[in-house]
Each structure stands twice: as C-alpha cells, then as structure tokens.
Amino acid sequence: MIYFDNAATTKPYPQVLKTYTDVATRIWGNPSSLHSLGNTADKLLELSRKQISELINVNTDEIYFTSGGTESDNWLLKGTALEKEKFGKHIIVSAIEHPAIKESAHWLEKRGFNVDYAPVDKKGFVNVDKLAALIDDDTTVVSIMAVNNEVGSIQPLKEIAELLSDKPNITFHVDAVQAIGKVPVENYLLDRVDMASFSSHKFHGVRGVGLAYIKEGKKIEPLLSGGGQENNLRSTTENIAGIAATARALRLTLEDMSAKNQHLARMKEVIVNQLTTYDGVEIFSGTENFVPNIITFGIKGVRGEVLVHAFEEREIFISTTSACSSKAGSAASTLIAMNVRPEVATSAVRISLDEENSMAEVEQFLTVFNHLYDKFQKIR
Known part of the structure; x- marks a missing residue:
C-alpha cells in the first residue's frame, strides 16, 4: 500500500499512540475533579499546554484545546465576530479558505x-492589494489561511500583517x-497574528x-457553555490522553523539519518533472512559495x-x-477561485506526501500513472 493522502490525515507516530494508551490507561481522572486523580490529570493537562506553547513560541495561557481544526476555525471566527459585533x-x-471558515x-x-x-x-495566492481595498471602518476580522489545503500555496501573511499593522x-x-x-512557525505566527x-x-x-491560539488580551465569545473549562472559554471535559499525545506529536513533527522538507521537496520534484512530460x-x-508535500494535477477529460x-x-x-468536501463530487473551490475552468477543475x-514516504513509492506511483494515462487515452 502507498498512502499519498497526508493532507487529509496523517498516520499517528507509534510514540504518539503509546503516549495516548499510557495516559488513557493510567491517568483517567477528570482534570476538573478535586481529588488526587483529578489533580494528576490537571497537572498533565497544563504540562502539555506548556510544552505546546514553548514549541510554537507563544505564552502558555494563549493555548486552548478543542476537538479539531474545524472547531477551532468555527470558534475563532464566529466567537470573535460575535464578541466585536458592537464595533x-x-x-x-x-x-x-477551508470549508470550516467559509461555512x-x-x-x-x-x-x-x-x-x-x-x-x-491564478496561482492561488491572496491578492493583498485587493484585500486592502475591501477593508473599511466596519471591519472587525480578517481570516486568511497559512497554507491552502487544495493546492499547497503559502499565503502572503507577512504582507497582510504589514497591511494590518496600523489597524489594531x-x-x-x-x-x-x-x-x-x-x-517555519515564525512565518505564520507573526506578531500581528491574533x-x-x-x-x-x-x-x-x-x-x-x-489547538486554538488566542493572543493574550484578545476577547472572544464562548460557543460552548457548561463547566467553564479552558478559562471559561471552551466548556467540555478535556481529552487528556489526546492532548498529551498531541504535545508529543508536535515535538516529533518539528524535529529535523528542514531535513524532512528537503526529502519531501525531492520527491515532489521527481513527480512534477515526470507529470509535465504528459x-x-x-x-x-507550483514550487516557489508552495509547501513541499502537496501536488495537485488533473488529466484532461x-x-x-x-x-x-x-x-x-x-x-x-x-x-x-479537499477531503472535507471531496464526496460532494464538485469542482475544487480553490481552483474555481483561481479561475480554472470548471470542467478542468473537476x-x-x-x-x-509525508516524510515517511520513499522515493521507491514515488517511482511505483509514476509507473502506475503511466499505465493509467495510456488506458484513459485509449478510452478518450
């Protein structure tokens, strides 16, 4: 089996699964409970929060735990808009944007x-000048993704941060x-990013x-009411085993990041160079200002x-x-926004790709692609 769908989900590291199992087995107390089991769980919760904050160079009390990227997007956009509605x-x-933001x-x-x-x-990068023209005195929130999930374009966040520098x-x-x-973390968690x-x-x-990063001092409306967890901003009992596993996954992911990305870039180069011959x-x-692991392409017809x-x-x-909308069978929204014709976008x-993929898998993929290309050409 060759797995080339890592932008949809990645395989958990074995060490991460071990952490999850160990914690779920040994530390099952509710971190909100007053007894010793609860205190132990709470200490692990805060230790994980501290480790994550140090890895991405933010303050510990600026990290909040959610159920995933979709909840984080929903909360941060809706919660901020509702909090600032009077302004x-x-x-x-x-x-x-990902459907979590668009919806x-x-x-x-x-x-x-x-x-x-x-x-x-047409390459999938936000036009900063046109973004600037949209801002008015009523604007309260600007939300721009760091990396597009469909084509892998790295968005011009530094330029957007500069645009917003005098609009606190x-x-x-x-x-x-x-x-x-x-x-690199410093390229998207900029000083101006809230x-x-x-x-x-x-x-x-x-x-x-x-994870949700909320800069200290920024106010947001909670979307979940209940027990007052996460500083009264996100009520629900924290997934301690998952959170501890996340802290370990983040540390392992950021280790030797440059070497991993060089490996990804080499594999991407081989695939792209071969595909361009058909x-x-x-x-x-593309390659410049695109992440090294995503390649989106199509065969005409x-x-x-x-x-x-x-x-x-x-x-x-x-x-x-996008895995989140692929079952709908519609054209990729990013490609439509890039003015790609719908019949091409579909x-x-x-x-x-992932760092665990190998060049041997790349060669196997290209061999199979050649066979399928010939098959579809005959059908067409």
Whole structure:
C-alpha cells in the first residue's frame, strides 16, 4: 500500500499512540475533579499546554484545546465576530479558505454580518492589494489561511500583517492547519497574528484534538457553555490522553523539519518533472512559495474521482483536493477561485506526501500513472 493522502490525515507516530494508551490507561481522572486523580490529570493537562506553547513560541495561557481544526476555525471566527459585533459587522476571509471558515462566514452572513471574500491570483495566492481595498471602518476580522489545503500555496501573511499593522482593532486570524511541519512557525505566527487554528491529526497526532491560539488580551465569545473549562472559554471535559499525545506529536513533527522538507521537496520534484512530460496533464501546484508535500494535477477529460478509484484499485491512495468536501463530487473551490475552468477543475486530484514516504513509492506511483494515462487515452 502507498498512502499519498497526508493532507487529509496523517498516520499517528507509534510514540504518539503509546503516549495516548499510557495516559488513557493510567491517568483517567477528570482534570476538573478535586481529588488526587483529578489533580494528576490537571497537572498533565497544563504540562502539555506548556510544552505546546514553548514549541510554537507563544505564552502558555494563549493555548486552548478543542476537538479539531474545524472547531477551532468555527470558534475563532464566529466567537470573535460575535464578541466585536458592537464595533462592526464586516468580516473578510479569502476565497480559498477551508470549508470550516467559509461555512462559518456563511453562518455569520445569515445573522446579519457582511462578509467579503478576498480574491486570489491564478496561482492561488491572496491578492493583498485587493484585500486592502475591501477593508473599511466596519471591519472587525480578517481570516486568511497559512497554507491552502487544495493546492499547497503559502499565503502572503507577512504582507497582510504589514497591511494590518496600523489597524489594531481588526483581529487577524490564521488557519494554520496545513502549515505545521511544512512552514517555519515564525512565518505564520507573526506578531500581528491574533489567533490561529491547528489540528492534531494533520501532524501525526490523534483525531479529536485541536489547538486554538488566542493572543493574550484578545476577547472572544464562548460557543460552548457548561463547566467553564479552558478559562471559561471552551466548556467540555478535556481529552487528556489526546492532548498529551498531541504535545508529543508536535515535538516529533518539528524535529529535523528542514531535513524532512528537503526529502519531501525531492520527491515532489521527481513527480512534477515526470507529470509535465504528459500531454493533457495540468499541474496546479507550483514550487516557489508552495509547501513541499502537496501536488495537485488533473488529466484532461478524466474526472478526479475516477482517477482516485483507479489508483485505489492498485492500492495507491490519493484524493480529490479537499477531503472535507471531496464526496460532494464538485469542482475544487480553490481552483474555481483561481479561475480554472470548471470542467478542468473537476479533473483535479491531490497527492500529499509525508516524510515517511520513499522515493521507491514515488517511482511505483509514476509507473502506475503511466499505465493509467495510456488506458484513459485509449478510452478518450
């Protein structure tokens, strides 16, 4: 089996699973309980929070635990918009955001907020000048992802941060789910960034754990009411085993990041160079200012889901762009925003590599691709 769908979810590191099992077996107390089992769980919770904050260079009390990237995105966008509603009801998100942000923006629109969608260029990068033109006195939140999940474009966050440098009343949120381990932390957790979202299972952690970074002093409306956990901002009993496993996954992911990315870049280069030799193959993921693990391409006249299943029959697992919307069978929203024709966008598939993938797997993929390409050419 060859697994090339790591942007959808990564396989947990063995050490991470061991941490999860050990904690779930030995430390099962509720961290809100007053007895010794609860105190032990609470100490591990805060130790994990401290380790995560140190790894991404933020304050310990700026890290909050959620159930995943989707909840983090929902909370940070909706909660901030609702908290600042009395100051303005205008929000800006990019046209290529993950559905967790886009659907949250639609939710806010139904409740009277005004949402603008900052356009991108044909390569998938937010146009900062056009974003600037959307800002007005009513703007309270700007949300831009660090790395696009469909094509892998690294967004110009430094330029956007500079744009917002003299606008302290605007909260700048970054969806950093696809950035950890692929982009240096300092490139997306900039001084001007007020909030950020992360998801454990995207960096070899377990599912069901997310992180929300909220800069000290920034106010946000809770979306969950109950026991008052997470400083009264996110009520629900914390997933201690998952959180401890997440802390370990983050540490392992950030170790030797440069070497890992060089390996990914070499594999990506081999795949891209080979794909460019085929007529009718269009590649949507570049190399400059793109993460080294994502390659999105299409074969003219072949729908993406057909190619996905053809590879699956040979035990090679890729995906149609975003896993969160792939079953809908619609064109990739990012490609549509890039002004790719719908009939071309529906052909798109995504390879997303991991440091555990090998060049031998790349060669096997290319051999199978050559066979499938010939097969589809004959059918066409």
